Amino acid sequence: MIILGIESSCDETAAALLEVKGDKFKVVKNVVWSQTQIHQKYGGVVPEVAARQHVEAIMPVIQEAMGKNSKPDLLAVTMGPGLITSLSVGVQTAKTLSYAWDVPLIGVNHLEGHLWSYLLNRNQQEAKNKQITNLPAVGLIVSGGHTELILVKGIGKYKLIGQTLDDAVGEAFDKVAKMLELGYPGGPIVAHFAAKGNSSAIKFPRPMLTSANFDFSFSGLKTAVKYHIRDMAPTGSLSQAHVNDVCASFQQAVIEVLVAKTIRAAEKYKVKSVILGGGVSANEELTQNLKLKANNSKLNCFVPEKWLTGDNAAMIALAGYFNKQKSSKNNWKILDAEANLRLV
Ligand code: KG4
Ligand code: ZN
Numbered sequence: 001m002i003i004l005g006i007e008s009s010c011d012e013t014a015a016a017l018l019e020v021k022g023d024k025f026k027v028v029k030n031v032v033w034s035q036t037q038i039h040q041k042y043g044g045v046v047p048e049v050a051a052r053q054h055v056e057a058i059m060p061v062i063q064e065a066m067g068k069n070s071k072p073d074l075l076a077v078t079m080g081p082g083l084i085t086s087l088s089v090g091v092q093t094a095k096t097l098s099y100a101w102d103v104p105l106i107g108v109n110h111l112e113g114h115l116w117s118y119l120l121n122r123n124q125q126e127a128k129n130k131q132i133t134n135l136p137a138v139g140l141i142v143s144g145g146h147t148e149l150i151l152v153k154g155i156g157k158y159k160l161i162g163q164t165l166d167d168a169v170g171e172a173f174d175k176v177a178k179m180l181e182l183g184y185p186g187g188p189i190v191a192h193f194a195a196k197g198n199s200s201a202i203k204f205p206r207p208m209l210t211s212a213n214f215d216f217s218f219s220g221l222k223t224a225v226k227y228h229i230r231d232m233a234p235t236g237s238l239s240q241a242h243v244n245d246v247c248a249s250f251q252q253a254v255i256e257v258l259v260a261k262t263i264r265a266a267e268k269y270k271v272k273s274v275i276l277g278g279g280v281s282a283n284e285e286l287t288q289n290l291k292l293k294a295n296n297s298k299l300n301c302f303v304p305e306k307w308l309t310g311d312n313a314a315m316i317a318l319a320g321y322f323n324k325q326k327s328s329k330n331n332w333k334i335l336d337a338e339a340n341l342r343l344v
Helices: 036-040 047-066 084-101 110-120 169-179 186-194 219-232 240-268 284-296 314-322 324-330
Strands: 002-007 012-021 024-034 074-080 105-109 137-142 147-154 157-163 273-277 300-302
Touching: 002 047, 002 084, 002 314, 012 047, 012 314, 024 047, 024 110, 024 314, 036 047, 047 084, 074 084, 074 110, 074 314, 084 105, 105 110, 105 314, 105 324, 110 137, 110 147, 110 273, 110 314, 137 240, 147 240, 157 240, 169 186, 169 219, 169 240, 186 240, 186 284, 219 240, 240 273, 240 284, 273 284, 284 300, 314 324
Parallel strands: 002 074, 074 105, 137 273, 273 300
Antiparallel strands: 002 012, 012 024, 137 147, 147 157
16 A cells, blocks of 8 residues: 655645555665755744645655655645644645545544554564554653653554643754754754753753643743843853853753653553654654663663654654545545644
């Protein structure tokens, strides 16, 4: 079975072909056209600009993903959550192709794509999809818009056990980068400078580390960084060494909270594994810490390879495949984008 995945929830226009043969997955083609450079000058994603870029890019991106292949057996498209104007471009395109090709269409939750993205790791691409045996698991989804801890009992069997009460982790990285005038998107830049700094140089707070629930909060930490910058450089800018220390200390505070609460949730719910997904899972310090602590607690730890961490359509095709039985309810006539679509 060949599935064409389409993703346009934020500022990446993406299409991918996923082949499922027997019990094996194979990413045949994965095309991601990023608008990051266009949004850089505004310091963040401008929804109207993003939507227009999606309109221009979506057909060439799909064409490139399709190559010489004829029509797929299933179309999977991100229907939410995300920017409604961005989502609508992917959804309307998928609906049109579904009608024109007479191919079933399934709407996918972007977060479900991130959750299962590790299953497409290169060394697992040919692996049996029955490998989802290490469940139940606790999934940590960390992206620019979401920070969620999910109890995963199986495909489609999810329970939300914690989430951010304010900023998402990726958003906090982006805002700290902005305060330090490092550019956009902030996550990779902050991580880059953090690698050169001292993570215990500045004592930033560890928000909600010891709270009795599995929720998160990052806006106080962000404010602490803001005040630190204001106090240390009231008239000018910080030295590069100081910037490195701010990045490292901020990153360390975030990671400590994320990892501690994920492991605590895994222990409370007596699961076998932890799963990481979302754009922030590109952060190597985070993945290394999580792997280490999971190992200490005798938990499996599944992390997507870097090429699968950011928004892509291979993960959408995969989540579409997992949900394919729902496609009859989800055809082109009724499918619509939903900006606030929830996973659970
Ligand atoms: O999943 P994603 O590509 O898009 C959304 O669904 O939001 O996540 C994007 C977020 C951005 O906030 C970006 O700064 C962050 O992921 N990010 C990182 C790193 N790479 C990307 N955050 C921390 N460290 C990184 N290396
Ligand atoms: Zn995402």
